[in-house]
Amino acid sequence: MSVSAGERKMIPRSEDDILSLLDAHFPRSGRGLLLGRGDDCALLAPAELPRALTCDVFVEDSHFRTRYFTPYELGWKALAVNVSDLASAGADPEGFALGLTLTGRESGEWLDACFSGMADLAGRWNMALAGGDLARAGVLHFSITAWGRVECADLRRSRARAGDVIFACGEIGLARTGLLALENAGTPEDVARVRREYPASCAAHLAPEPRVEFALALAELAERSGAAVRMGLMDLSDGLARDLPRLLDSRRTGLGADIELPDAALHAEVLRFAGEQGESAARFAFRGGEDYALIGTCPPELEHALETLGARRLGEVRAGGMTLNGTPWTAPGFDHFG
């Protein structure tokens, strides 16, 4: 829902104005809530099932640039990265709380577009905005805590054994292509050109699609097949190079993986961009962060069932280190504090 054209151009002047704009986009009550926004706390209904809960921050110049994100995309992605975490736990998204720090540069129109993006994503699963807080600082900062119902098997990391299949749902390296192409675009005209030339990559970076339906189908399969405790899943936020050791709990288990990323497994835009940079597409994709694909491990006998759900094989778990297309991998992945 959008507020009327007459209201859209206003510059919000007070917390109450911004709260009214939120009310125009998000109903005050919703799924799983006994009491919604507007009091000191929301009240979550008693739950017979476990709830998965995650908290992700989304910060200007650390996770995004206002130079090439539209406000709609910012609202969408701030929530999407949390929903992706819920998916990786096999949870059905139910609600969220929003901590929003504005800089004072945001107009009413800007906020309206931002809340539209967030509300459109929330609406897919009928997620309720249960509460939150507004503040002001020099940096635009979203902080979202989201939760969802775990109806079947809960899925988590660290369940791999040697010989298990590593699979992915979603593209590898596509968001990194979008990020780097957009970072290279200095002017609004450059940004528009990159959006035309790399549409899938830009979409993957600017407005990623959380893989909820795949994850829920996977959780059901895990429950039905009795293989829940043998199925690992996580979302790919920092790139395969950094996230695979987390999925395998490599420090503790000593497990590694043989990964195959042939050109046929990569998006045409990834191949084109890596080629322009004179890089190996496989190595480029293997390092790339923020794909919000889901990666997981399962016993080999479930590989076919996973493919029917839309996943594809990336490789195999083994004792020892990591190889990419047969070559040992040693370089690290991405670290905000590195």
Place this chain on the structure above:
Amino acid sequence: MSVSAGERKMIPRSEDDILSLLDAHFPRSGRGLLLGRGDDCALLAPAELPRALTCDVFVEDSHFRTRYFTPYELGWKALAVNVSDLASAGADPEGFALGLTLTGRESGEWLDACFSGMADLAGRWNMALAGGDLARAGVLHFSITAWGRVECADLRRSRARAGDVIFACGEIGLARTGLLALENAGTPEDVARVRREYPASCAAHLAPEPRVEFALALAELAERSGAAVRMGLMDLSDGLARDLPRLLDSRRTGLGADIELPDAALHAEVLRFAGEQGESAARFAFRGGEDYALIGTCPPELEHALETLGARRLGEVRAGGMTLNGTPWTAPGFDHFG
């Protein structure tokens, strides 16, 4: 628990270093959790009772200054403001998620002290740190979502009727005294002097005490007396002038209040500071924010029972506007975006 002296001086270099420091202060599993930190999501156990949930941000130069907050106090207060919201809903604090944005200036010693303050407060109610996220920006930024179990009556705003008693648990205007005195202190020596001269005020601003025990006793009283639906409660974060209309839902109900703040009801430091500023102590205290006292409304017949719990009468609800010590009140309160 504190990490060893050898580790304390290190400058954290990676997310993993900071996560290890968190592990030294907060156990990985805890109350109400099937799965704690370390995966994409935490898993909250099924709950027969409702859960209250709140989200508050705590932002450098908007809510605090590193110039006069110690890191221990920052960690304490970032969580305390959330726990105060839980108290105002009559909830027993159970767990929280932390979104922490650092600037890169924080040493390992600084982080250790900050996490100590947060862990000391969390430990009072055995609250679990269930998850979170780290990021980097130019501004220090805490974002906490906390939840708790509502075992008796849930308490909320907007339940007042004309003739009800308005009560408070905690000092009025003391935190504002601390804030303004510290803001006036330009050098570390000035800060030390203010801390000596206004110890209670500084403590109220720097390390507020959430009124959980009072709130839980109040919830039990409300349940026992059958008066739950007639009892309003909220936490005083923006000052009486701004928060009272919220407690009374004045816009909708048209309710106001006659408030009495005689000198005898105010802390000696508030009287002294307001006197030095040449201000009326009552007006000064009435405007003051961030006290994290609890304020509420109840039917007159419960006034005595409330006093035995430690609350004291502030005044009475009536139709119409607001008076302070018999004089009509018109000036607005505090607004981050005002």
